[in-house]
Amino acid sequence: MNRKLTFLILSVFLPFLLSGCWDSRELNSLSIVSATSIDRSDDEWVMSFQVVIPQSIATQTGGGSGGSQSPITIFSTRGKTIREAMQNANLEAPRTLFFAHNSILIINEEVVRNEGVRQILDFFLRPVESRETMSVLLTKDKASNLLEVLIPLEKITGNAIQRVITQGQENLSQVKNIKLIDFASMIANPYRSAIAPELKVSGDQDEQSTLDALKSTRNKAVIRLGDLGVFRGDKLIGWLKREESRGVAWLSNSVKNLIIVFPCSDRQNTLLSSYRVVHSSTQAEPVLVDGSINMKIHIETKGALDETSCTLDLTKPDVITKLEDVITEQIKDEIETAWKRMKEMNADPVGFMDMIHRRYPAVSKQLSKSEQPLQEIKLNLNIKVTIEHTNMINKPFTNLIEPK
Incomplete structure (x- = not known):
């Protein structure tokens, strides 16, 4: 009788132990985002995402075709709100965008001057998947252009930008790596002005955005840090030179x-x-x-x-x-x-x-x-x-x- 009772209990509870992760997602169903940019056009938010192509960055010994295609691709979407723009990415991207590895956020100057960053911070601080440690950067040009530049030493541009910021902070003290959570804290502090560094392209950006750029011995363009943006409230008011x-x-x-x-x-x-x-x-x-x-x-x-x-x-x-x-x-x-x-x-x-x-x-x-x-x-x-x-x-x- 005891054996039958034990078997009955195990048959009821074992399925719960073997159910697995209810919210798991397969890797081959995700598009891993390494960097994001924000622009504005025709009163709409324009979101661009730098997505990693895994097979292009795999080593040849691992069966990849490294060097035969770009290591990254860019998706751009638009919407009346940031959330709508993100949702519209599903109309173009064949896989679900995955932001847990997104380490860079680049915002166009006109956006932070006219719209401010209040809505941007509200959005990126909400999702569980979003990284509070992503670096916040500004640019005086179109933000999505920076995502397209290929850098030979770092196949993933988002990683290259992160290294440039880290090197700049360690070796050039006028550069500071501003994390999303720190940036939000500065914006919310009424007794202090927030700051964020400028990122820009120096050289021929179009030439450096083609696959041939990875095969050249000299870069046609480079990504470099520039001035320091200063805010009053949540809007950019000017720049500090070096x-x-x-x-x-x-x-x-x-x-x-x-x-x-x-x-x-x-x-x-x-x-x-x-x-x-x-x-x-x-x-x-x-x-x-x-x-x-x-x-x-x-x-x-x-x-x-x-x-x-x-x-x-x-x-x-x-x-x-x-x-x-x-x-x-x-x-x-x-x-x-x-x-x-x-x-x-x-x-x-x-x-x-x-x-x-x-x-x-x-x-x-x-x-x-x-x-x-x-x-x-x-x-x-x-x-x-x-x-x-x-x-x-x-x-x-x-x-x-x-x-x-």
Whole structure:
């Protein structure tokens, strides 16, 4: 009797254990999206998707036909809403679009200037499949053009763009990799201006969009990072150029790896040297002085002299001190250039207003009533530069060459 009862129980419950994944999808029924772009045309959203072609990126030993066809293809759809545009992709794409590997979102300048990013963020933060860590980028040209450029070193353009951003953030501190979730947080913060880097094509984009581009020894076009877009609310209001972006990086404690080119002295601007930042830290503190806010900025940077054409004896401490003073002035100029531009744009990508709000809520409330709050803030800079070493040689190689 017990054996019959046990068998009956197992026959009832075993099917539940063997039911598998109810929401699973076969890989051969999906189109894997690596990058997405957003444009506007005729009052409609234009969505473009860079889809990976698996057989084209497979190695020949794996049975693929790598090199015989493009590693990617582009689908473009449109709709009155972003969701409708996405849905209309089913009219063209033979497989269901799969966004779990989508790492890049590129938005056209006109979209973020006129429409803003509110609706875009609302859409991409909703789906479970969407990646909150995808990088947000802007472009002054048609966004879908960037998805079409083929890059020999990286067959999937979305991956190449991601590497360009990572390299730029690590080696050029004026570039910052802005994740979707961080971008949304900046947009939602009333005391700080959001930022996003520009991506652009340099060269002949049409030539670099054909399969022959992968067989050429020289690229006809390259994808590169450009200016830094600045927002007020959810709309783009302007751009920061390279030197201005570096100033923002200094103020934001975002400098990691950076080369500073500086003259040998104030009177000698033709002979240049390179100072490589090894370590840098920035401390910003709002201080109330006689009813006015002073932002006390303390920057300390340490680095090495990587290159010099100065005819100076680098073994002497006073010579090193003079060079440190010149570098200090160079950093100060970059910061003051950025601060001037910030006040012109009436934008705060550094987050000074947020710092003031945290320490002096009443003062922050009063500043918020002003049409130009940054004009009422004074910047107090204290910069300390240290040249820790001059690498393998102490004296410039120029000093070793005897004049003829």
